[in-house]
Amino acid sequence: MIDNSESKAFVQVFEIPPYRLGKLSGLTFGVKDLIDIEGYKTGGGNPTWENSHPPATCHAICVEQLLSHGAICKGKTTLDELAYSLLGENFFYGTPLNPKAPDRVPGGSSSGSASAVACGQVDFALGTDTGGSVRVPANNCGIVGFRPSHGRISLAGVVPFAPSFDTVGIFAKTEKICADVARVLLANEKKRGALKEVLILRDAFAMSDKEVQAALEPVLKQIRQRYPCREVVLEEIFGQGVTFETLRKIYRTLQWAEVWSSLGAWIEDVRPSFGSLIAANFESAKKCDRTQIADAIQKREEIKNKFNTFLGESSLLCLPTRALLAPKKGSVSIHSPGNHTSTPSFTPLAGLASSPELTLPYGHSQEGVPVGISFLASQGNDELLLQQFEDGFD
Amino acid sequence: MIDNSESKAFVQVFEIPPYRLGKLSGLTFGVKDLIDIEGYKTGGGNPTWENSHPPATCHAICVEQLLSHGAICKGKTTLDELAYSLLGENFFYGTPLNPKAPDRVPGGSSSGSASAVACGQVDFALGTDTGGSVRVPANNCGIVGFRPSHGRISLAGVVPFAPSFDTVGIFAKTEKICADVARVLLANEKKRGALKEVLILRDAFAMSDKEVQAALEPVLKQIRQRYPCREVVLEEIFGQGVTFETLRKIYRTLQWAEVWSSLGAWIEDVRPSFGSLIAANFESAKKCDRTQIADAIQKREEIKNKFNTFLGESSLLCLPTRALLAPKKGSVSIHSPGNHTSTPSFTPLAGLASSPELTLPYGHSQEGVPVGISFLASQGNDELLLQQFEDGFD
Numbered sequence A, B: 001m002i003d004n005s006e007s008k009a010f011v012q013v014f015e016i017p018p019y020r021l022g023k024l025s026g027l028t029f030g031v032k033d034l035i036d037i038e039g040y041k042t043g044g045g046n047p048t049w050e051n052s053h054p055p056a057t058c059h060a061i062c063v064e065q066l067l068s069h070g071a072i073c074k075g076k077t078t079l080d081e082l083a084y085s086l087l088g089e090n091f092f093y094g095t096p097l098n099p100k101a102p103d104r105v106p107g108g109s110s111s112g113s114a115s116a117v118a119c120g121q122v123d124f125a126l127g128t129d130t131g132g133s134v135r136v137p138a139n140n141c142g143i144v145g146f147r148p149s150h151g152r153i154s155l156a157g158v159v160p161f162a163p164s165f166d167t168v169g170i171f172a173k174t175e176k177i178c179a180d181v182a183r184v185l186l187a188n189e190k191k192r193g194a195l196k197e198v199l200i201l202r203d204a205f206a207m208s209d210k211e212v213q214a215a216l217e218p219v220l221k222q223i224r225q226r227y228p229c230r231e232v233v234l235e236e237i238f239g240q241g242v243t244f245e246t247l248r249k250i251y252r253t254l255q256w257a258e259v260w261s262s263l264g265a266w267i268e269d270v271r272p273s274f275g276s277l278i279a280a281n282f283e284s285a286k287k288c289d290r291t292q293i294a295d296a297i298q299k300r301e302e303i304k305n306k307f308n309t310f311l312g313e314s315s316l317l318c319l320p321t322r323a324l325l326a327p328k329k330g331s332v333s334i335h336s337p338g339n340h341t342s343t344p345s346f347t348p349l350a351g352l353a354s355s356p357e358l359t360l361p362y363g364h365s366q367e368g369v370p371v372g373i374s375f376l377a378s379q380g381n382d383e384l385l386l387q388q389f390e391d392g393f394d
Helices: A047-051 A061-068 A111-118 A135-141 A175-186 A202-206 A210-226 A234-238 A244-270 A276-287 A290-311 A348-353 A382-389 B047-051 B061-068 B111-118 B135-141 B175-186 B202-206 B210-226 B234-238 B244-270 B276-287 B290-311 B348-353 B382-389
Strands: A010-016 A028-032 A072-077 A124-128 A144-147 A168-172 A197-201 A229-232 A315-320 A357-364 A370-376 B010-016 B028-032 B072-077 B124-128 B144-147 B168-172 B197-201 B229-232 B315-320 B357-364 B370-376
Touching (some): A010 A111, A028 A111, A061 A072, A061 A175, A061 B244, A061 B290, A072 A111, A111 A124, A111 A135, A124 A175, A135 A144, A135 A357, A135 A370, A144 A175, A175 A382, A197 A202, A197 A210, A202 A210, A202 A315, A210 A315, A210 A357, A234 A290, A244 A290, A244 A348, A290 A315, A290 B061, A315 A382, A348 A370, A357 A382, A370 A382, B010 B111, B061 B072, B061 B124, B061 B175, B072 B111, B111 B135, B111 B168, B124 B175, B135 B168, B135 B357, B135 B370, B168 B175, B175 B382, B197 B202, B202 B210, B202 B315, B210 B370, B234 B290, B244 B276, B244 B290, B244 B348, B348 B370, B357 B382, B370 B382
Parallel strands (some): A028 A072, A028 A124, A197 A229, B028 B072, B028 B124, B197 B229, B197 B315
Antiparallel strands (some): A010 A072, A124 A168, A144 A168, A144 A357, A357 A370, B144 B357, B315 B370, B357 B370
């Protein structure tokens, strides 16, 4: 276990005992500081936010569920400012440790929650995932990460960011802990029907970086041995001409629009200080052409319907969590070449489809950098996804 | 048309032209003052709220969708304070006119939106519905009201109240306008498969007030003539021992808990002035036993799964929107006998099930008081529900 003086994962360490014994008894957890803990200010990773908001009067609903099932809360974890980055480098509070790749970023925005689990400080942690804020740091830190179907875990007591995509997600030390915590938050112990097949999204693997491909090759081999598999390409799901870049643009339009709806009034009113990358992100949200929203929503609905129909109730989709290895610390700035446009981004898919995604830390580059593999189910079929992997993989 | 000096439906009258022509061209709408309009403060029906929040920097996503499809925004409508009542009497801003029953309350919390449509000031209006805030005022004012499936219409730019139940809903002059507006907001023009049958919830009719039963008898007769029908009782859906009171208690626990998560910090920080009924509601939310949340969520998930499985993709459930006629103005106070416990409440059902509900103004008491009849579909099957009734009923 690496302690907090080294990991910088927690912004505040304390202990809240559970309400009673339960199926999570003995497990400890951290809470991203975008999720309310009674009596503490929800800081949102930004000093102006913290100073301009009163303390929470109660725990968020998701925290109440965990305390009612026996888990012990160990404190609040750091994040990218107001959740608006996938990097994990906070201008004000620094960069939590990625223990498996200490020269690389932990990923964000739920950076501290991922770091705390990867460092062994807690058994699991709560994050939020709008566009990848659980999946990316889980991938970078080499741990299990789960984004649920949109709407299945309560967002009451969580700062709204882009409500049509916001979810409360989970980081965990093991697949089993992730599944147990997820079942508590999803409030459903029932198993779902059997898995029909795993659909391997061939073009997502093909367009990933060579190191990612190499890292996932042995993982794919194991998957093909364990599950009935079939190769598919993106066009089979969405029709001709729809690429990951198409998905990213639709997602970006809607995320920008919703972020400005959620946070624009506060920003224009208090004029907060932001780190330069975050300031640039909010500037994009502000400048978003809002006459494009209606068309983007229509496209999103088509994507969602096609994706969920394609997967149905018994298939899973398999793809790399990220196309690139985690960037080196300090390597990304507002002056970096636009790697958004040159690198495919897979994370918007689950957001647009409202579907659950589980990232598993089964790949490693030659230098040992973690590489995650992702599985998606159709919206609402979180249980199908969790039960496939809860006993681990080998 | 009754103007605003008489209806008091609008708190602010202005005109925002549409971005372009579209399928809603020529239609006018009002917006509940819990939903952002750029440049205006979102007042939430409470002066302290209005004074302690900055103006909105952009329109809510749902408003953008309407403007992009040709509709004309006519202003902001009044509501119960912070949406926390089904009555429609605002201590600070008065009671909007219920034109079909002027001695009775319009219902809340989207009181002004219902009144504006019923008075002919606009063709349709946006409201929000957490526990009945569209369905109840539509029922009371004798107009069409629609609550969508949870999660299908964006909540970005809408003040969060109880996020697991919050929805943006529609009031409309006609069934056709309601369906057209809903299809814009749901962003889906496609028809869904054919209706299998209408399931008439016998015990909900039987436990309603005699006047409601009498008003809906000729309506039920017409329904039986037009659609394949089957009588069902609540126990067939949920199993033995589950009553409307069971549903109300689960709903209430979760709503109280989420309301305090959403608004508790602001209330404890600024100590707002509230009317006495609203103050009592927030006091209940504050005192809610939060150790009960986890169990209530588990029960809610069971209810949701059973309901949506029961209805499937092609059946609708039919029941009275309310068990009682709209109360007389000024008749309800904190000293009123607890009519919550003595009168069945049907509105928690759609909230717990995340399912859509359409209330249609087809019943009238002997004195002409409007009585609504409701239809529910399973979660996500909004289109099935809308297409059955868009051409009216006789």
